Amino acid sequence: MSLSLYIHFPFCSNLCGYCDFYKQTYQPDWERRYFAALERELTLAIDEIEPSQRTLETIYIGGGTPSLMHLSHLENLLSALHRCFRFASDLEFSFEINPESINAEKLLELYRLGVNRPIFGLQSFNVRLLKRLNRRHTISDSLRAIYQARATGFVNFGIDLIFGLPRQTSRLLSDDLDQAVDLAPPHISYYQLTVEPNTVLADKIASGQLKLPDNDLMAAMYRGIHQTLSKHGYERYEVSSFARPGFACRHNLRYWEGGDFLGLGPAAHSFIGERRFANVADLGIYLQSLDNRTRPLVADVVGMEARMTEAVMLGLRTARGISRGDFHRRFGMPVERAIDGDMLTLLRDNGLISADGNYVKLTDSGLPVADDIIRRLIK
Numbered sequence: 289m290s291l292s293l294y295i296h297f298p299f300c301s302n303l304c305g306y307c308d309f310y311k312q313t314y315q316p317d318w319e320r321r322y323f324a325a326l327e328r329e330l331t332l333a334i335d336e337i338e339p340s341q342r343t344l345e346t347i348y349i350g351g352g353t354p355s356l357m358h359l360s361h362l363e364n365l366l367s368a369l370h371r372c373f374r375f376a377s378d379l380e381f382s383f384e385i386n387p388e389s390i391n392a393e394k395l396l397e398l399y400r401l402g403v404n405r406p407i408f409g410l411q412s413f414n415v416r417l418l419k420r421l422n423r424r425h426t427i428s429d430s431l432r433a434i435y436q437a438r439a440t441g442f443v444n445f446g447i448d449l450i451f452g453l454p455r456q457t458s459r460l461l462s463d464d465l466d467q468a469v470d471l472a473p474p475h476i477s478y479y480q481l482t483v484e485p486n487t488v489l490a491d492k493i494a495s496g497q498l499k500l501p502d503n504d505l506m507a508a509m510y511r512g513i514h515q516t517l518s519k520h521g522y523e524r525y526e527v528s529s530f531a532r533p534g535f536a537c538r539h540n541l542r543y544w545e546g547g548d549f550l551g552l553g554p555a556a557h558s559f560i561g562e563r564r565f566a567n568v569a570d571l572g573i574y575l576q577s578l579d580n581r582t583r584p585l586v587a588d589v590v591g592m593e594a595r596m597t598e599a600v601m602l603g604l605r606t607a608r609g610i611s612r613g614d615f616h617r618r619f620g621m622p623v624e625r626a627i628d629g630d631m632l633t634l635l636r637d638n639g640l641i642s643a644d645g646n647y648v649k650l651t652d653s654g655l656p657v658a659d660d661i662i663r664r665l666i667k
């Protein structure tokens with residue numbers, strides 16, 4: 289039995305207009321208090337984890353902007369983790385980086401600390417599109433960061449990109465794809481921009497100041513991304529995730545396949561055994577709660593039905609699909625019990641889903657509209 293660990297670093301130097309992740313503006317004092325609280329949270333959480341399960345297979349530090357952190361804090365936290373857990377010999381250790389907050393020295397330090405999968409949030413190679421997203425980095429920041437990562441010795445690394453940006457055309461997307469392929473990272477996450485409620489982007493769209501590409505153009509963009517990346521040797525293993533063979537993100541795969549997780553930090557989620565927890569998404573309350581030696585939880589125990597729904601949602605977004613065997617082992621019933629049978633037949637007749645073998649999975653025509661299909665299938 290083993291575990292994956294997610295650590296949420298809730299600070300950013302500026303707040304991007306489209307983002308609804310939990311974060312606040314970076315302040316060194318808060319950072320110090322936050323790391324002290326993380327260690328306290330770890331001490332409380334470890335008591336609830338069976339000794340036989342205390343082996344970490346993957347660590348993922350996300351945010352926020354983890355590359356803003358002072359790495360001496362990370363070094364101390366890793367010492368605390370080593371006291372609590374065994375680290376698997378092939379541990380995957382991912383760390384999110386914004387190009388403007390990294391340099392060769394910091395990359396070397398991350399390497400020395402055991403990070404073996406830096407993820408660079410590049411988003412686009414077009415300076416105007418980056419500005420529209422309120423991102424701070426320049427194209428030369430992005431290129432420099434990737435060259436330095438290679439020079440440091442990172443073999444496994446990824447870049448994150450976004451398509452469907454305001455006023456993005458097929459031509460601009462194709463420029464981004466050319467640059468991405470030219471950099472040849474082992475992993476590319478290509479997300480469609482989603483307009484989250486209560487963001488600056490949502491206001492600008494509502495007021496007509498900005499306009500997103502229409503649905504047909506979005507679908508064409510997604511098909512173009514899939515075709516180009518396939519042609520260059522990337523396998524699509526989840527709706528938005530493309531990797532060279534052997535470089536799929538093990539951390540995310542474990543999450544999608546229902547593996548056990550411990551999440552530390554404000555707004556982090558955990559899933560251990562049959563229990564799901566969520567931490568409070570408020571740094572002040574998080575710190576106060578841990579000052580009082582109390583775990584900062586807001587939710588506990590999700591019912592069986594909700595967990596089956598979640599397994600369907602996560603499984604169908606992967607290229608492998610839902611394993612009938614795994615689903616039966618987890619829930620003691622066939623996957624068909626968690627989905628709408630008439631809708632399944634309809635989708636199958638239309639070539640959007642395949643459900644005949646050991647896996648229930650979306651076809652190449654179904655994956656681009658995964659969210660819509662999942663919404664219809666769930667009972």
Ligand code: SF4
Binds near residue numbers: 299352
């Ligand atoms: S840097 Fe990332 S986490 Fe921070 S506001 Fe921008 S998109 Fe959100």
